[in-house]
Amino acid sequence: MSILEIRNVSKRFSGLKALDDVNISVAQGSVHAIIGPNGAGKSTLLNCLVGKLVPDSGAVTFKEQSLLGVKAYRINQMGVARVFQTPEIFFDLTVLENVLIPLFAKRDGSFRMHAYETVENEAQIVEEAETLLRDVNMADKRHMHSASLSRGDKRRLELAMCLSQRPELLLLDEPTAGMARADTNNTIELLRQIRDRRKNITMVIIEHDMHVVFSLADRITVMAQGTALVEDVPDKIKGHPKVQEAYLGGH
């Protein structure tokens, strides 16, 4: 059964065809990778899924509900979380506070004032945040200012923030870019564990690092110049002539 349907989606930026009639169907519980050279339109496609961009034509549905024209925060509440290509975290706040915010959001919805509560007295939520930080190996940095983290750490923090929401669909835009090899391997391991532990989570990963892609993906879509060239299981993709031509060869 597919959880996410992308049907005939096109998007133009003044003359440039960033997306040209893209069709992708993501099966529930799978890890679906999207690969392709720089400028292929991968991030633009994600932007069309989360309410940041509205496609010129086509349809996007998540659990049979259209996502077009829905506000970003509503899409998130429906169960879609996203890790950005350039980390989007709360830079002025500490690492722990960064994780507390999505946990409070999860509990309270889009707005609740509760000025009579105290953050540190919400023991259950603080405990949950600490556990998540331990999961991504950042427990010892919890009181650090998140602006001063390394790029790889920012990414892991953002991942922890997204995971704290227990999303059904997790969109990851180059989750290991800027990470050292060891951290990349840790992240692969972490994503594997999440996939195994949370049976109903679906992931869409955009990644340039083939090691990451082939370690995780159940299916792979190759994009180039705004179109989805081929979609198949990893083993078939490796030797596919079109892929060699569009991506691996021309890189």
Next chain:
Amino acid sequence: MLGLNRRDTWFLLIVVALTLLTPFLLQPFAEDSALAQFNAGYPDLMQRIAIYGIFAMGFNILFGLTGYLSFGHAAFLGVGSYSAVWMFKLLSMNVLPALILAVAIAGLMALLIGVISLRRSGIYFAILTLAFAQMAYNLAYSVLTPLTNGETGLQITLSDPRILDAAATDSLPVPSLFGLEMNDAAQVEVLGRVFTFSVGYYFCAVIAILAFYVSMRIFRSPFGLMLRAVKTNQTRMSYTGLNARPYTLAAFVISGMYAGLAGGLLAAMDPLAGPERMQWTASGEVVLMTILGGAGTLLGPVLGAGVIKYFENIFSKINENVLHEWFGALPGWLETPIVGLIDPFVGEGWHLTLGALFMLVMIFLPGGLMEGGRRIAAAWRRRRARRQDGGSGSTAPAE
């Protein structure tokens, strides 16, 4: 205690102690000494510091936490004053109904202006609030004269109905709290020095402490955390399932209510209200207070309000004669240039001194006076840690 952790409880207790002891603390010099000029322990000034402290505290909930810079908050201050004076005219000289109406009307107005202005952020938001405040000023100045009495300002008169109070006799009544008149004061002599304890100041002080406590609770609450999230990254906020608008609106209304409370208190201390209270310079002043003291810190804005009101009242009273008195002991060829050098910075020129201070703080302490305090505390802690050799040098962020 009171839902605060130990550190915050101590913090609050210290603030309470400082507030209650202000009549002593601001009166450090003997009456007849040359420095008596710098004493600030008289009710009028202390009340102003407390009231503008409340104004800045509220402004800080909006600007310090969410980062939305409003250039029109004086409008709420003014509306608070008008509301309070109307209450004095129509209902009673008791200050409580006056303050309640001031807060309510300012809150409603903030809701209205907030809904419109918060559709934009950054400079556009600032300009929108400025435009609204100028409109409010003009309404008060001319259009709504029946409500505001225009340029002259709204005052109480003997013929006002005041339906709850006994008919006034021959002199104008004074705002009071169940019989305690706001302009009552006791002069107390301690160790040969005279200190003034006024009902008005202590009433303002108690309200300021309550306002501080509420602001502290907001800072420490999940709601406060969300407000700080708005300031940091609205993109991430919306991808976290949070709608920023109701948060910014709530902060705007709360800060408008603080401003209304401050305006109501101004009228309670002196029952009149004029349009100049809404002027854009007044809106700018609260921005300066907050930034000077330290935006986003709990105590900073109050400190900033204190410093600015102190300068306004003390430095503006020093004139050439006073300077000649101070430096009279010096030989004439030295006295004249020194007096000539200082003169432009005092009296009418107190704005120059304030401007210079503001620039120095912004250049060397961009986080405001509170950052200065924090740096001194950190240096002191480091020194102590070094002396103890290996003692834990953990530095908790102070506020």
